Amino acid sequence: MVTRYEEDFKKSIVEMVKAGRRTNELAKEYGPSADSIRNWVKKYAPVNVNGELVSADELKKLRKELAILKEENEILKRASVLLAKH
Secondary structure, eight states: OOOOOOHHHHHHHHHHHHTTOOHHHHHHHHSSOHHHHHHHHHHHSEEEETTEEEEHHHHHHHHHHHHHHHHHHHHHHHHHHHHHHO
16 A cells, blocks of 8 residues: 655655754654655755756646646647638
């Protein structure tokens, strides 16, 4: 059975790692595996994007949103060409 943890829980564990706690200790104390905790640390670590710090998770969401918007923009361009012909 896969255990799902709340985002707030994950972020609090990440904060503990940042404060110096070891992933193995936290895994024994709170339940998730040390590998999961390390993945959470990577997920919530800030990344410098054009001088702005964003989390890797937020960057992934923004890239997905950008891809959707580009696709929608392309559809609108094609529609405007078709409508201009009529």
